[in-house]
Amino acid sequence: MPHPKTVEEMIECAGPIECELLPRLIQVTEAAAIAAAYQMGRGDKHFADQVAVASMRRMLNKLDMKGIIKIGEGERDEAPMLYIGEEVGTGKGDLEVDIAVDPLEGTNLTADGSPGSVAVMAMAERGGIFHGPDIYMDKIVVGPDVVRYEMEHPGERLDLDAPVRHNLEIVAKALGRNIEELVVVILDRPRHAQKITEIREAGARVRLITDGDLMPGVATAVRGSGIHMVMGAGGSGEAVLTAAAIKILGGKILARLVLPTVANGKTKDKIDEEIEEKMPRLEKMGITLDNLNDVLDADKLVPGNDIIFSATAVTSSHFLRETRLFGGGDARVHTVSMGASGAVRFTDSIYIKDKQTTPLYL
Ligand code: VTB
Ligand code: MG
Ligand code: MG
Numbered sequence: 001m002p003h004p005k006t007v008e009e010m011i012e013c014a015g016p017i018e019c020e021l022l023p024r025l026i027q028v029t030e031a032a033a034i035a036a037a038y039q040m041g042r043g044d045k046h047f048a049d050q051v052a053v054a055s056m057r058r059m060l061n062k063l064d065m066k067g068i069i070k071i072g073e074g075e076r077d078e079a080p081m082l083y084i085g086e087e088v089g090t091g092k093g094d095l096e097v098d099i100a101v102d103p104l105e106g107t108n109l110t111a112d113g114s115p116g117s118v119a120v121m122a123m124a125e126r127g128g129i130f131h132g133p134d135i136y137m138d139k140i141v142v143g144p145d146v147v148r149y150e151m152e153h154p155g156e157r158l159d160l161d162a163p164v165r166h167n168l169e170i171v172a173k174a175l176g177r178n179i180e181e182l183v184v185v186i187l188d189r190p191r192h193a194q195k196i197t198e199i200r201e202a203g204a205r206v207r208l209i210t211d212g213d214l215m216p217g218v219a220t221a222v223r224g225s226g227i228h229m230v231m232g233a234g235g236s237g238e239a240v241l242t243a244a245a246i247k248i249l250g251g252k253i254l255a256r257l258v259l260p261t262v263a264n265g266k267t268k269d270k271i272d273e274e275i276e277e278k279m280p281r282l283e284k285m286g287i288t289l290d291n292l293n294d295v296l297d298a299d300k301l302v303p304g305n306d307i308i309f310s311a312t313a314v315t316s317s318h319f320l321r322e323t324r325l326f327g328g329g330d331a332r333v334h335t336v337s338m339g340a341s342g343a344v345r346f347t348d349s350i351y352i353k354d355k356q357t358t359p360l361y362l
Contacts, residue, residue: 014306025123025310032055033118033313035052038325041110044111048111053103060082060088061088064095065089066093071131082103100122102120106212115315115316117313118311122302124303124304124307130243132240133257133278137235137255137257138160138256139217143252146251163198164198164202182228184205184228186230187209218311219318227318239301243301247302248339311335
């Protein structure tokens with residue numbers, strides 16, 4: 001069968017955002033990662049987060065675009081910068097861009113010097129990214145093999161409400177494995193105790209992580225990563241960012257907003273009270289009691305077509321080496337970035353401040 005695309009068509013970007021902003025987006029996550037790397041292992045997660053946010057924002061504001069943060073650091077009153085609704089970019093040019101951001105995904109991991117922290121951002125055309133609150137989202141994330149399996153087996157579909165075993169069986173069949181040969185990543189939290197038990201009872205293996213369920217989600221779409229599924233409730237921003245990469249890579253995500261009170265097991269009265277208190281804020285974003293429980297797939301989380309994604313490792317992460325700091329502010333950073341065309345790049349950038357005194361070394 002002839003290949004449907006020429007080489008040039010294959011390499012060409014999907015649209016103006018991928019063409020013009022993807023190279024710049026890499027620099028945005030690189031800047032945040034370098035700033036955060038200086039705070040690695042210092043035990044101060046808030047400061048590490050703060051410098052990542054500030055650096056990311058300074059880089060972002062150099063870009064010629066009209067950008068709006070659609071999901072990010074929380075609303076203005078809780079987050080001073082890169083808050084949901086903040087306008088970023090120079091405002092010049094024609095590009096109107098929606099942004100999802102987590103300047104430092106895994107603040108604890110950075111503060112502890114543990115692996116798994118990244119600076120991450122996704123962009124798409126206006127209306128292309130879910131505008132939502134900074135609360136929990138329950139989710140299932142899997143790779144493209146499962147999508148193909150579902151297409152070939154109508155009636156067998158992943159279901160956020162089905163017993164865990166149902167979903168594991170589909171993933172196992174899609175990958176041509178036994179359930180025992182699957183690895184499921186889930187945040188180690190009391191709210192997941194039941195789910196963890198169910199995964200183990202179904203026979204799958206569990207990798208508990210202390211933080212950072214975004215990159216494992218991306219890794220489900222990469223064969224050989226050793227991660228077949230991510231489950232459980234994490235941040236909504238993390239879910240949307242995962243969705244951006246997963247949509248580009250052809251995997252699948254199912255997610256649903258969860259009010260924090262439900263995830264934390266409070267009483268019915270308390271839940272009702274908190275829902276009432278939160279609803280006006282959510283309604284401003286188009287989320288009502290009627291659609292709060294809707295299951296959102298990658299197209300709902302990231303409806304855009306011209307999607308771009310970039311993640312730079314602060315500490316070592318899936319497929320990425322950690323940011324390394326050399327003398328005099330020089331740094332080497334490793335990034336995975338991708339665009340809707342399907343182009344995935346691993347960039348290993350070395351930045352040298354003074355070329356006379358610091359030679360390039362590998
Ligand atoms: C989640 C998860 C993130 O923080 O947001 C988690 O998606 C916070 O959950 O990857 P808790 O409130 O239970 O701590 C991360 O692990 C890191 O930002
Ligand atoms: Mg964050
Ligand atoms: Mg995070």
